[in-house]
Amino acid sequence: MARSDTRFREAYNRILDYCGALPPGSVMPSETGLAEIAGVSRTIIRRCLGRMEETGLLAWSGREKLLLRAPLAEDRIDLLRPEGGAEDLEQRFLDWVLRFDVPAGTALSVAELSRHFDVPQHELKEFLAGLSRFGLVSRRPQGGWMLLGFTRDFAIELSDFRSVLELDAVARLAEAPVDHPVWAELAELRAAHLRLRAAIETDFHAFSKLDERFHQALNSVVTNRFTAEFQKVISLIFHYHFMWDKTEEKTRNAAAIEEHLEIIDALEARDAPAAQAAAGRHLRTSKTTLLSSLRHHELA
Amino acid sequence: MARSDTRFREAYNRILDYCGALPPGSVMPSETGLAEIAGVSRTIIRRCLGRMEETGLLAWSGREKLLLRAPLAEDRIDLLRPEGGAEDLEQRFLDWVLRFDVPAGTALSVAELSRHFDVPQHELKEFLAGLSRFGLVSRRPQGGWMLLGFTRDFAIELSDFRSVLELDAVARLAEAPVDHPVWAELAELRAAHLRLRAAIETDFHAFSKLDERFHQALNSVVTNRFTAEFQKVISLIFHYHFMWDKTEEKTRNAAAIEEHLEIIDALEARDAPAAQAAAGRHLRTSKTTLLSSLRHHELA
DNA sequence: TTTATGTATCAAATAATAAAAAACATCGTG
């Protein structure tokens, strides 16, 4: 009927672990000290000590805290929820949207999503509030939320925004110092691209992963929290769409490999204008591909 | 003990308004029709009709709905909360952070903020969740939230991000069609800058508003939801800092006017490279100013 | 057969509440 005591349970086990490393009969640290060890407040520590006393693990009176015996496995409390996958909610949500092609304008029910993703409602609300900053969802006048993307406009704006960010990344990369780890990664990427080009007839499916790695490498020179936040969303959306769009996949991937190689060539030659031009061409191709994959979806 | 019935109250008054325009004795539209008129669900409409019947405004039985008399001012229900200013929470929150120079790492208490801004707690939680996407706040391990910005790193990254966006805007502007409204706005802005330059000795305070207008004009050619979302935050932060940093204000503003004029000159000449260069210079100045204003704050 | 109303179900907003954190007061000991 109120908040869960997960925090207490976890702390209790952590304190038991700590006691396990202590010889029986030793005096325990102060409440404040234990609080620091377990990373929780004194309130929780006192509850832990209380329970340890009940269990006969501890003789406790005032500031006399004597550990009576080493804690056993049975002494631990088990955590109710086996660590809900509330972590990668973003990944799972976008996956759901793209995989099932949830149309723009769909009403999103927090209750339903909460059940589907096995995440408490209030966490979902916070998550949606965050997404609304990216223009992916918005509040409905009659309450609740609705999905805004994935319209054609959204795809265009996303592509444009991506271009802006990535062209900047390329510009910076061209001026990165020689000892920057990105150069080693680029060399490896070149080799990987050449290998895939040779085996394109059979392995063209492998390109998607390579593409993601390539773009991640380009952006690795930009250490900017705003850019980073967007890249997560951008890369997810682009890659899911490319994965699902099977039209001309082999030709498309072969062409993209050439474009990537052109970018790598220009970068390694430290020819910034050429790199910009090559990256611009590649980003325009990507945009076209994204838009056409949307069109196919709409027709289906 | 649960959600408020504000929605009902507002709808009831709206329905009364609608009835006021109707001659007494007339039959009222269907429930669904009324629902559409009031922008609300049938559930609420039925509650409204029920109340109107009790008040003697309406004879209601099945689908016979006869308006008995014209509604009076006394018939209206008054809304409890006199329209809380929950709208521009973003503005007010950033204002508070910058005005009181809330240091990075400060714990933000939802309860306290809720009282201070007179906004329900859950709205604040959603708001903070949104801000966390911008890296301005984050969750604390022991629960609750903390303010991350305004560190030096944050300022640098924000400035860089702003530069990327705005240089792109300038590039697009240089290629905007002649009939785009931005050209008229730029002409006006040039005149305003010249006027202010002539009166700089006395009116230098007026620059802040002009600066905001200028940057808004530049970005007006980019219609992109992602850019737009950021511009709100960016412009707020920059302008508050400039407003509070009084060191060398006159000299600073005079220099900025020249930089603005250079940009306008290049744009009107459709000289894209020159515009880029001028904008780059100006953005670098802005960044320096922002950073030095932080330093002054830190010393104080 | 269509359109309106009656009814039931489900979701959203928000107050209420247990758990946890933080603040405060008091005590014990070197």
Place this chain on the structure above:
DNA sequence: CACGATGTTTTTTATTATTTGATACATAAA
């Protein structure tokens, strides 16, 4: 008597429960 520890109280947070509102379904009138 000062410092650090514990005892106690106050606040705050996470989470549930409850009421209002939205929506889907069933039924009846035109």
